[in-house]
Amino acid sequence: MQLGMIGLGRMGANMVKRLAKNGHECVVFDRSQQVVSDLAKEKGVTGGTSLEDFVSKLSKPRAIWLMIPAGVVEQTIAEIVPHLEKDDILIDGGNSYYIDDIRRSKELEPKGIRYVDVGTSGGVWGLERGYCMMIGGPKEAVEYLDPIFKTIAPGVGDIPKTPGREKVGGTAEMGYLHCGETGGGHFVKMVHNGIEYGMMAAYAEGLGVLKAANIGKHTAEIDAETTPLRDPEHYLYDFNLPDVAEVWRRGSVIASWLLDLTASALIVDPELSKYGGRVSDSGEGRWTIKAAIDEGVPTPVLTTALYSRFSSRGEADFSNKLLSAMRFAFGGHLEKPHEK
Ligand SMILES: NC(=O)C1=CN([C@@H]2O[C@H](COP(=O)(O)OP(=O)(O)OC[C@H]3O[C@@H](n4cnc5c(N)ncnc54)[C@H](O)[C@@H]3O)[C@@H](O)[C@H]2O)C=CC1
Ligand SMILES: O=C(CO)[C@H](O)[C@H](O)COP(=O)(O)O
Incomplete structure (x- = not known):
């Protein structure tokens, strides 16, 4: 044809x-x-x-x-x-x-x-x-x-x-x-991409928690007075993230193609140094949330994943500055530039 x-x-x-x-x-x-x-x-x-x-x-x-x-x-x-x-x-x-x-x-x-x-x-x-x-x-x-x-x-x-x-x-x-x-084809693809955001965010956040699991080794860098890390000895793990991603690909509940791609990215460079972490969005995630609101269907996971992308691009900076300003105003609390 x-x-x-x-x-x-x-x-x-x-x-x-x-x-x-x-x-x-x-x-x-x-x-x-x-x-x-x-x-x-x-x-x-x-x-x-x-x-x-x-x-x-x-x-x-x-x-x-x-x-x-x-x-x-x-x-x-x-x-x-x-x-x-x-x-x-x-x-x-x-x-x-x-x-x-x-x-x-x-x-x-x-x-x-x-x-x-x-x-x-x-x-x-x-x-x-x-x-x-x-x-x-x-x-x-x-x-x-x-x-x-x-x-x-x-x-x-x-x-x-x-x-x-x-x-x-x-x-x-x-x-x-x-x-x-x-419109039915693009409606289904829109929701597919909404789900894509949620799944991507889940892997990224989970692996982020694993990456920080050695924070107890860096207590000297932590402001002990205010940082609520009570038990540094609970966070002494140097997990090998390329290996963790790889093992999850083999028979685990969370195996998927997105995880395959994650494992590939981590093996090439575990520090992902060529990425700045500003995550774009092309529209479909936003439209999914709009449809969910029109339908009255709660989509907290997909919505949070979309908002994380906005934050990654600095869109939360002003709101966060306001939080610091209020904290300072009511309690004289100062920002700590190196706080974990
Ligand atoms: N890259 C991906 O993973 C996926 C992309 N899509 C969608 O597919 C579409 C195309 O995406 P890509 O191929 O990634 O984009 P791309 O940016 O790689 O390619 C777009 C092509 O269209 C041409 N183009 C732009 N304006 C044009 C015009 N007015 N007349 C003629 N040619 C024009 C550009 O020169 C370029 O070769 C987009 O809607 C994208 O959201 C869908 C699924 C996956
Ligand atoms: O449709 C896709 C994958 O399924 C495209 O790669 C799309 O660009 C991904 O969405 P976004 O750019 O919003 O991350």
Whole structure:
């Protein structure tokens, strides 16, 4: 089958490679022509020099997958739509907000352009492992694209089968799922990323507690008068974090792919010295919390994990200064620059 791909970064380029390797024909476009010409060297890949040229190389009905940052989807759709026709399919595979999907699909409806939203997970490992896809949109368009989804997805692989799944059928065990109406794919991916924040925070915090378990060896550096460390002898452990992460990967309750990646990072550099610890967020965690509030569903873990990211970027600094100011005002307490 033929697919047009716009956005050839960490995700889009590898998805094209996976499709081309498996016999699909890809027409590609990126705002960087260098990236286009590099990828067009692959068998089965044709480059477009402009959006218009890209569209002209696609057969009808066209299937065009956007794999670009959420912030440029609006503009890109506006630029491409004048070149599209009834029955063409636009797929947004990035991390867009599902509420934008609902609006965009309504705007495209009078032109007969079908809109499919796909939450894609797999990161830079997807070329090799395949991409998990959470899909929303009209059934017939999703079914039309099935050969594409089937190829991009990981497939059944060697993951043990869920008992009872054989009675249910469907594509979920191949790593892609039509989750529901327009926006449903990005809604499920939004919550996936909310969970991702929570799981990441849990590993990071737990390993942080293990790292500090030798604090009792540094009592000389601690201000004994005010620091509430009563029993230094309880904190004399120099845990080997790369080893702990590794052992947890082997049969433990908390084994996971995120833990695999954590173990890999720690073995390369246990001090993680190339990172400053300012953790970005691209929106999906925030939208998950908004949805939870609208639904009245408590999500304390996911919310705290999101707030930790804000704090990591210094967003709590002013509030913390105010705490110190109040403490000083009511008790004359001074900040201790080196306090643990
Ligand atoms: N990197 C990851 O682990 C994952 C990313 N995503 C989502 O997939 C989308 C793409 O992500 P990445 O590939 O990581 O981004 P990226 O920054 O690596 O690549 C984006 C590509 O889009 C191109 N581009 C940007 N604006 C464009 C425009 N107006 N017209 C044409 N090309 C344009 C850029 O030149 C670049 O090649 C984003 O929505 C991201 O949130 C989803 C899952 C995982
Ligand atoms: O979707 C993803 C993974 O599943 C992307 O890597 C996304 O960028 C991660 O979210 P954030 O940037 O908010 O950490």
